Amino acid sequence: MQIVLILSLVAAAIGSGLVAGIFFAFSTFIMTAFSRIPAEQGIAAMNSINLTIVRSPFMALFVPTAILCLVIAVLALMNWRGGASMLMLAGAALYVLASFLSTIVFNVPMNDALEKVSGSGPDAAALWSTYLRDWTWWNHVRTIASLLASVAFVRALMIV
Structure with a gap:
């Protein structure tokens, strides 16, 4: 059972770390780049x-x-x-609740709403502005949660 636990923690640390990296890219430069182009192009790209x-x-x-x-x-x-189990639970909760479920509850509905917009006109520009702000905020949450989950799993590995 110990080998299953260790392999699970390694895989979860790598998985959540990679996901954090993808989200980090969106938070730090992709969404900023999209904010600098016309709404119609940004909407189409997203x-x-x-x-x-x-x-x-x-x-x-x-x-x-x-x-x-x-x-x-x-x-x-x-x-x-003890502490290893606390770290395992913390990492799991961070990833599942703040990364995975927040994607389903917040980011995906915003994506669905964006998909219904033609990309031109004042309504599209207003939606795009709100989308950029709100989607990016929730993406910051996902980025930090995924990174902290990875850290928790690595730390748990060090003490199991």
Whole structure:
């Protein structure tokens, strides 16, 4: 059982770290770059990304990492290891709640709303401005949560 735990923690640390890196790119330069181009172009670019990402290898990383976090939480509770289990639970909660579920609850609905906009006109420009602000804020949450989850899993590995 120890090898399953160690491999799970390694995979979760790598998975959540990679996801944090992807989100970090959006938070630090992609969305800023999109804010500097006309709304119609920004909307088209973001809609293209949103269509592409659901069919990309990202999903083979994002979803399985969430499932793995749930497995880690169960392992932490089944065989309590004090501080290591606390770190495992913290990492799992950060990733599942603040990264995975916030994506479903906040970012995806914003993406769906953006998809329905033609990209031109004052309504599109207003939606785009709000989208940039709100989507990026929630992306910051996802970035930080995924990074902290990775750190928690690495720290747990050091003491299991």
